[in-house]
Amino acid sequence: MNSVNPQPQEEEEEEEDPLLNFIDYARSALSPDTDEDPDPNEPDTARPSWNWIASRILKTCSAYSSGVTAAILLSDLSQAWHEQSRDRPMRKMPECVKQLRKKHRRRKLSNTVTIDSIYDKNFLSLNSVLEAVIVDVFVLPGTNIYMLSLGDIWSTNTIDLYLHRRYYDLINPTNGIFKKGRQIILTGCYLRPAAGGGSRCPRLLPTEYLVVLLDEDDDGDAMLLAAQFCSDTFSSVSLEAFSKNASYSLYARIEFIAPLEVHGKFGTLQRKQITLVDDDGTKLQFVLWGEQVFLTNLLSVGSMLALSNPYIASSADNIAETSAEVSLEFGSATQLFLVPFVQHKEQVCVALTPNRHQGSRLLSTIDPSQSTQVSQVSLPCDSHGSIDFSNYPFQSFVSNLRDKMTGVSLYGVVRSIIKESTEAVFLLRIEDTSGAIWTRLQFVKYWSLGRLSLGHTVYISGLTCSMKKRKGFQLNRCHNGLEAMWSESTGGASFFNLSSLPALLNSSCLHKLTKLSNLSSQTSCTQIVIIRLEMAQFHLSTRFSHAVCGHFVTLQPMGVTKCSFCNENCDDVVRTFHLKVTLADESGKILAWCTGHTAIEILQISPDEFFELPEEEQVMYPSTLHNERFKVAIINCQREGSGPGDALVLETEGTSWEITRALKCD
Numbered sequence: 001m002n003s004v005n006p007q008p009q010e011e012e013e014e015e016e017d018p019l020l021n022f023i024d025y026a027r028s029a030l031s032p033d034t035d036e037d038p039d040p041n042e043p044d045t046a047r048p049s050w051n052w053i054a055s056r057i058l059k060t061c062s063a064y065s066s067g068v069t070a071a072i073l074l075s076d077l078s079q080a081w082h083e084q085s086r087d088r089p090m091r092k093m094p095e096c097v098k099q100l101r102k103k104h105r106r107r108k109l110s111n112t113v114t115i116d117s118i119y120d121k122n123f124l125s126l127n128s129v130l131e132a133v134i135v136d137v138f139v140l141p142g143t144n145i146y147m148l149s150l151g152d153i154w155s156t157n158t159i160d161l162y163l164h165r166r167y168y169d170l171i172n173p174t175n176g177i178f179k180k181g182r183q184i185i186l187t188g189c190y191l192r193p194a195a196g197g198g199s200r201c202p203r204l205l206p207t208e209y210l211v212v213l214l215d216e217d218d219d220g221d222a223m224l225l226a227a228q229f230c231s232d233t234f235s236s237v238s239l240e241a242f243s244k245n246a247s248y249s250l251y252a253r254i255e256f257i258a259p260l261e262v263h264g265k266f267g268t269l270q271r272k273q274i275t276l277v278d279d280d281g282t283k284l285q286f287v288l289w290g291e292q293v294f295l296t297n298l299l300s301v302g303s304m305l306a307l308s309n310p311y312i313a314s315s316a317d318n319i320a321e322t323s324a325e326v327s328l329e330f331g332s333a334t335q336l337f338l339v340p341f342v343q344h345k346e347q348v349c350v351a352l353t354p355n356r357h358q359g360s361r362l363l364s365t366i367d368p369s370q371s372t373q374v375s376q377v378s379l380p381c382d383s384h385g386s387i388d389f390s391n392y393p394f395q396s397f398v399s400n401l402r403d404k405m406t407g408v409s410l411y412g413v414v415r416s417i418i419k420e421s422t423e424a425v426f427l428l429r430i431e432d433t434s435g436a437i438w439t440r441l442q443f444v445k446y447w448s449l450g451r452l453s454l455g456h457t458v459y460i461s462g463l464t465c466s467m468k469k470r471k472g473f474q475l476n477r478c479h480n481g482l483e484a485m486w487s488e489s490t491g492g493a494s495f496f497n498l499s500s501l502p503a504l505l506n507s508s509c510l511h512k513l514t515k516l517s518n519l520s521s522q523t524s525c526t527q528i529v530i531i532r533l534e535m536a537q538f539h540l541s542t543r544f545s546h547a548v549c550g551h552f553v554t555l556q557p558m559g560v561t562k563c564s565f566c567n568e569n570c571d572d573v574v575r576t577f578h579l580k581v582t583l584a585d586e587s588g589k590i591l592a593w594c595t596g597h598t599a600i601e602i603l604q605i606s607p608d609e610f611f612e613l614p615e616e617e618q619v620m621y622p623s624t625l626h627n628e629r630f631k632v633a634i635i636n637c638q639r640e641g642s643g644p645g646d647a648l649v650l651e652t653e654g655t656s657w658e659i660t661r662a663l664k665c666d
Helices: 018-030 050-063 070-084 095-102 115-121 165-170 219-229 239-243 290-298 596-603 607-612 615-625 646-652
Strands: 130-139 146-151 159-162 183-186 210-213 249-257 261-263 269-277 283-289 304-308 311-314 326-329 335-339 344-352 360-362 373-381 405-419 425-432 435-442 457-466 483-487 494-497 527-546 553-555 561-563 573-585 588-595 629-636 657-664
Touching (some): 018 050, 018 070, 050 070, 050 405, 050 494, 115 159, 219 304, 219 335, 239 311, 283 290, 405 435, 527 553, 527 596, 527 607, 573 596, 573 607, 588 596, 588 646, 596 615, 596 657
Parallel strands (some): 210 335, 435 483, 588 657
Antiparallel strands (some): 130 146, 130 183, 146 159, 183 210, 249 269, 249 304, 261 269, 269 283, 311 326, 344 360, 344 373, 405 425, 405 457, 527 573, 573 588, 629 657
């Protein structure tokens, strides 16, 4: 390459990442040091985790494509954290709620909202979950309509619910279970706002999607379970008997909740399958249709589910993947009771190192000969021994990863990409300051991350680590035999390509301007530089790229186009640029390449418009760009060695630097 290479950095100089610096700053701003002892009864952590702050910052940057300021980010973080941390002791809490709060150990469900937040926003979405406590049961004067006054352990307010008539039999002055102090969880609620209707306060309209919580340690609940739900088993369920008006009351553990499926001619009918296992080890599918899928917001794997009067259907009709002849459905008379799985917590020991770029280390990686400050972090652990790291307070590194870890987040650089034979599965090798690991990405339909290539900096959350070996995932592609897997459909899963983030160039709090002379072969994170274009080396051509992933396609025999990234034939192609140009500033010059939107921003013309120009105008066009100034994001796209990913290396055509974003300077 004939471009002038910048001088390498001194080896002892540590590469700074402004985004990581800002995450640390934001975390300290949100959770200043305090001398107060934490409340041991608090179900959630009092300080935001590193993962939560990183994800929130990147979501905000994605929403504000024109750029953000430190004030915008801190304001958004503060408001979001205030909403999430409303589970603090309240002054006016009803006594029955106060007593329940003292023994509350259950983990908050996803989509849970507080009653206070309903009052604040005067809004409630259908998929929101209310984890409520019955404060009072009463009848509207002059009617036979039952109302429940509900509170929750995070709110000072209460709210009234019109009880759905399918639950009226649970209200009985002598032996009904809808009494003060009873916990229920509900979803699919419509809110009748305070404004209008003659009511001073908002109320919840009736919902069928309500689950009653039971406690096996409570004598009354234990007697209810023994009397009503322990006589029938899955093996006793008969479609023929049900057709003759037989009814069943069943008790089983939730083993698996399948992803959402869509059926119907126009893809409008939703379906969820929940695998239940009874005490005999027999399995049945509990199938939910349409709006009934809201009920899965209330259920969790490991919990015990009691079903009163479920509808019995043929498994063949439901296309249930089971050898059983029948499956269960949520019928017009069905009532659900739940003994929630109480997630235990495990103490994870970490050594806090003074070097932030090394981060925290799990105790198993600590050299006992070294003097270190050791701390303990309490993290949730499920029934299979997997520890949930989604609220891990520190940044996770590759060297931290172990078997049975879920909710893990990684921040690093993409070193290689492989398309598996399975249609929607890709393998990415991600490297951070502690090492590298192959991650297996499972997409719902197909690639949905936009253009991603070698050298790009990514943040990925929702990873699961396991020692299980999958077919096609060779041992030499694992970190000490460890698999890191990610599914797009998993709750909390996210993927951000920071190198191509539109807001990056306009957000001075997330980057630090550097010079070309500071770039070296060791540069890993995305660098922001103000440059001018030189025509010393300028190569411009139009090519076709795969519209789905943004990578170049090649023409095969019979006019077939094949994507170098997806490694398959494709029809949805678009014309794009392939540009190599000399970048210069007062400190040096480099040769860099770009494509897609970045090339359009630099050339100030679309590929189709350029292609339509006469040949002589195409030849002269680059001269109009000489000495134009841009603020650009630059990454080191070279990869050492050979092997998987060579198809992407060919895109660079020997150029070590890629421009991933560009913004014209006025």
